[in-house]
Amino acid sequence: MNSTIRIKLSFMMFLEFFIWGSWFVTLGTFLASNLTASGSQTASVFSTQSWGAIIAPFIIGLIADRYFNAEKILGFLHIVGAVLMYQMYNATDIAVFYPYVFGYMVLYMPTLALVNSVSFNQMKDPEKEFSIIRIWGTLGWIGAGLLISFYFHWDSKEATADGLLKNTFLMAGVASLILGLFSFVLPKTPPKATTGEKVSISELLGLDALKLLKDRNFLIFFISSILICIPLAFYYQNANLFLSTIGVDNPTGKMTIGQVSEVLFLLFLPVFFKKFGFKRTILVGMLAWAIRYAFFAYGNSGELSFLLILGIALHGICYDFFFVSGQIYTNSKAGEKFKSSAQGLITLATYGVGMLIGFEVAGFISDSYKVADGTMDWKMIWIIPAGIALVVFLLFALLFNDKTKADAKS
Incomplete structure (x- = not known):
């Protein structure tokens, strides 16, 4: 793998987990302070991650693996995700917020497999090379948390009381838009299966x-x-x-x-x-x-x-x-x-x-x-x-x- 591709894949992985870490860690606090959600309502919102994980194989197996390049569908999902993040940023009621977060997680969870697919497609020895790329994802998650606490101070008691935690969705949305556009210059990763091949549920x-x-x-x-x-x-x-x-x-x-x-x-x-x-x-x-x-x-x-x-x-x-x-x-x-x-x-x-x-x-x-x-x-x-x-x-x-x-x- 040449250095240019390595840098592209590392940046992709950094943004992928920066996006997730930008809003998911503080989600429980946001729901309680901004939307006055109950425990059961909070549970329903967090459960969207699980529904996304359940639905993700269908998106990967029926669409990404059969009809489109992985990097292109990755870009499309993140651009749409940026729009949904903006809607979550504007939501002032849990009933309005829930459909957007559900839609977002259904789109986001498949991207976890897609970034791996794009990475593995460029590797001759994944067992040695993947960890070097994947660690940038963890650094992206860490970077998001450090920005929220030590630079923007959105999770301070005063900022939380003022409702500033909603800015985490704006930050995630901007990062999602950047990754969505950047995905189209990632290395080509064509579908693995042929359209005539039958795939069982x-x-x-x-x-x-x-x-x-x-x-x-x-x-x-x-x-x-x-x-x-x-x-x-x-x-x-x-x-x-x-x-x-x-x-x-x-x-x-x-x-x-x-x-x-x-x-x-x-x-x-x-x-x-x-x-x-x-x-x-x-x-x-x-x-x-x-x-x-x-x-x-x-x-x-x-x-x-x-x-x-x-x-x-x-x-x-x-x-x-x-x-x-x-x-x-x-x-x-x-x-x-x-x-x-x-x-x-x-x-x-x-x-x-x-x-x-x-x-x-x-x-x-x-x-x-x-x-x-x-x-x-x-x-x-x-x-x-x-x-x-x-x-x-x-x-x-x-x-x-x-x-x-x-x-x-x-």
């Missing part, structure tokens, strides 16, 4: 890999993947609102510690995985979810603020040790025939079904523990997902069995 959704569930261990892993996404949804939906509400300064910027942690533990994961195997690695990831939420439950913005920082920093272990090691395990169990469909099935189970359930549960718990004066019982709101994560940890520890070292370390 089960193939698009990764359902061909359902036969892997006949393996008891894989079935336990599959169910655990869905269940662990319930506490994960609490973090996405409540973390920024929680930090803002209890008076933590620059909450969005401080939450980028989680992405820095993600990069560091991603480098450490292969060593841990090779030494301790799959089961122990994924158990560490599950336990980290329970610990981080316990830190959130008992931390505060004063003398125990270090617990909140530690909880945020655990994001790298929570995400990498569970999700990345799970992808490696799925790849090893699937075999050549079902590699792609198996990964699609796990993505559908986690970001689709698991997160959809999780956001609904998080919304219900938030409404249930809202005090009479309108404040939240944050201790209980975090203790409950900590308990869920601990139960999943115990079930997986008892039921999952590493049959051989080869299975555990492949």
